[in-house]
Amino acid sequence: MSKTSISVWDSCLQYIRDNISEKSYLTWFEPVKAVKLQENVLTIQVPSKFYYEYLEENYIKIIKSALTKNLGKDAKLVYSIMMEKKQMTEEPYTVNIPSSQKAKIQVQEVDAPLFVERGVKNPFIIPGLQKLKIDSQLNTNYTFDNFIEGESNRLARSAGKQIAKRPGGTSFNPFFIYSGVGLGKTHLAHAIGLEVKRLQSGKTVLYVSMEKFCQQFQEATKSNNRNDFIHFYQMIDVLIVDDIHFISGKKGTQEVFFHIFNHLHQSGKQIILTSDKSPVDIQDVEQRLISRFKWGLSTEIQVPDYTTRLAILKQKMEFDGIELSEEVLEYIAQNIKTNIRELEGSLNSIIAQATFNKKEITLELVQKTLDSLITNSKKDITIDFIQKLVCDYFKVPIDLLQSKTRKRDIVQARQIAMYFAKKYTNASLTSIGNQIGKRDHATVLHACKTVDNLFETDRMFKTYVDDLNKKLASNI
Numbered sequence: 024m025s026k027t028s029i030s031v032w033d034s035c036l037q038y039i040r041d042n043i044s045e046k047s048y049l050t051w052f053e054p055v056k057a058v059k060l061q062e063n064v065l066t067i068q069v070p071s072k073f074y075y076e077y078l079e080e081n082y083i084k085i086i087k088s089a090l091t092k093n094l095g096k097d098a099k100l101v102y103s104i105m106m107e108k109k110q111m112t113e114e115p116y117t118v119n120i121p122s123s124q125k126a127k128i129q130v131q132e133v134d135a136p137l138f139v140e141r142g143v144k145n146p147f148i149i150p151g152l153q154k155l156k157i158d159s160q161l162n163t164n165y166t167f168d169n170f171i172e173g174e175s176n177r178l179a180r181s182a183g184k185q186i187a188k189r190p191g192g193t194s195f196n197p198f199f200i201y202s203g204v205g206l207g208k209t210h211l212a213h214a215i216g217l218e219v220k221r222l223q224s225g226k227t228v229l230y231v232s233m234e235k236f237c238q239q240f241q242e243a244t245k246s247n248n249r250n251d252f253i254h255f256y257q258m259i260d261v262l263i264v265d266d267i268h269f270i271s272g273k274k275g276t277q278e279v280f281f282h283i284f285n286h287l288h289q290s291g292k293q294i295i296l297t298s299d300k301s302p303v304d305i306q307d308v309e310q311r312l313i314s315r316f317k318w319g320l321s322t323e324i325q326v327p328d329y330t331t332r333l334a335i336l337k338q339k340m341e342f343d344g345i346e347l348s349e350e351v352l353e354y355i356a357q358n359i360k361t362n363i364r365e366l367e368g369s370l371n372s373i374i375a376q377a378t379f380n381k382k383e384i385t386l387e388l389v390q391k392t393l394d395s396l397i398t399n400s401k402k403d404i405t406i407d408f409i410q411k412l413v414c415d416y417f418k419v420p421i422d423l424l425q426s427k428t429r430k431r432d433i434v435q436a437r438q439i440a441m442y443f444a445k446k447y448t449n450a451s452l453t454s455i456g457n458q459i460g461k462r463d464h465a466t467v468l469h470a471c472k473t474v475d476n477l478f479e480t481d482r483m484f485k486t487y488v489d490d491l492n493k494k495l496a497s498n499i
């Protein structure tokens with residue numbers, strides 16, 4: 024039987040799977056697809072530049088042995104990298120890169136430089152001022168060691184570790200971390216900063232929240248110190264800006280941040296941004312900034328699964344020097360699911376209850392303490408729940424809602440589901456689109472606008488939306 028790209032890659036995968044951990048295999052190899060085999064050259068498609076770099080840095084040896092086994096010693100590997108769309112209207116495109124020949128590659132189509140030239144001299148920095156002694160504003164409690172790894176944050180954590188080893192020297196620049204509240208963006212950003220300081224103490228690292236940056240900028244403008252302000256930020260080696268979405272609607276700050284960003288990026292400095300939304304979902308920010316946010320790697324931290332929640336609780340318990348039974352920990356991890364800050368808050372409430380009332384921490388005490396927390400807190404409305412409610416209301420089977428059909432009544436139900444998912448959940452447009460029929464973020468945005476318009480102009484439609492809204496609101 025003649026070999027195909029798929030058959031060759033499948034047997035490579037078998038070999039690789041036998042030689043690395045299952046976790047690593049699922050994360051790094053499952054999303055990779057074989058696309059072409061021409062003589063001894065196998066082309067594999069990877070989901071992003073990040074995957075390409077990660078495979079090259081960590082797994083190239085094992086890939087090489089697998090390929091040699093299958094295609095002989097002259098086997099060659101080419102990566103086809105899926106690039107992000109530059110404009111909503113554009114189709115995604117791919118860029119081909121041969122393995123381990125980074126230096127020779129010239130890639131015209133890429134939106135951002137793939138490889139950062141090291142040692143670029145900055146003509147704007149006054150010699151002598153170059154080594155800034157500043158307080159990095161890093162929280163020493165937020166390290167990699169106590170940032171528990173799970174399915175929900177694996178990609179972000181691995182990328183963070185890579186960046187800490189070579190700040191500004193990977194293609195993950197900027198590194199854009201986004202998630203709902205309390206899921207670990209700030210912790211991870213600090214961990215990267217601390218790790219950079221640990222590995223290269225000479226690097227100037229600065230953590231700043233966008234809120235603080237805005238205040239500082241306003242003060243600098245008032246006191247005519249705008250240039251000093253810009254100059255200061257341009258001298259940082261690793262700039263971490265927390266809650267970048269706070270820049271939304273602030274024209275002057277966007278302008279100044281744009282210049283600082285460009286300068287740092289061009290000088291091979293590392294930029295790390297956190298946000299409660301993905302770059303495409305941030306509103307009221309100039310397109311040129313949004314497109315820069317997408318240059319490097321954007322990655323989402325998701326809600327942790329049960330195992331990760333349990334591991335986080337155990338670590339916290341150890342840190343606080345307390346002991347809790349397995350059944351108590353399991354009960355907390357099973358019931359507090361929304362975010363890690365709430366998980367920590369629950370544990371603190373239990374400890375406080377036990378201490379004040381001088382009681383032992385039993386399952387009963389925990390149930391009592393958490394029950395009030397659980398009933399007092401908002402019930403979670405999930406996208407699945409919204410889809411089910413909309414489907415029941417319009418009497419549409421859920422698989423039809425998720426299908427590609429363009430039938431008017433189904434499209435309408437789908438758009439309403441997207442609209443409510445945006446309204447009632449913290450999910451990004453991309454994630455909503457993914458869960459409701461595998462659509463892209465632009466379709467979700469369009470759906471939300473259509474529902475807004477029809478709500479104003481179509482009475483019947485307004486009744487549907489009002490009815491569903493009441494049902495959803497009663498579930499909160």
Ligand SMILES: Nc1ncnc2c1ncn2[C@@H]1O[C@H](COP(=O)(O)OP(=O)(O)OP(=O)(O)O)[C@@H](O)[C@H]1O
Pocket residue numbers: 165169170171172176202203204205206207208209210211299335363364367
């Ligand atoms: N993977 C993790 N392992 C251990 N602790 C974690 C992890 N992720 C988050 N935490 C803890 O959860 C708490 C909230 O995390 P953090 O403040 O980083 O969230 P955030 O996503 O930045 O929230 P916000 O959107 O409100 O700014 C912190 O105390 C942090 O240490």
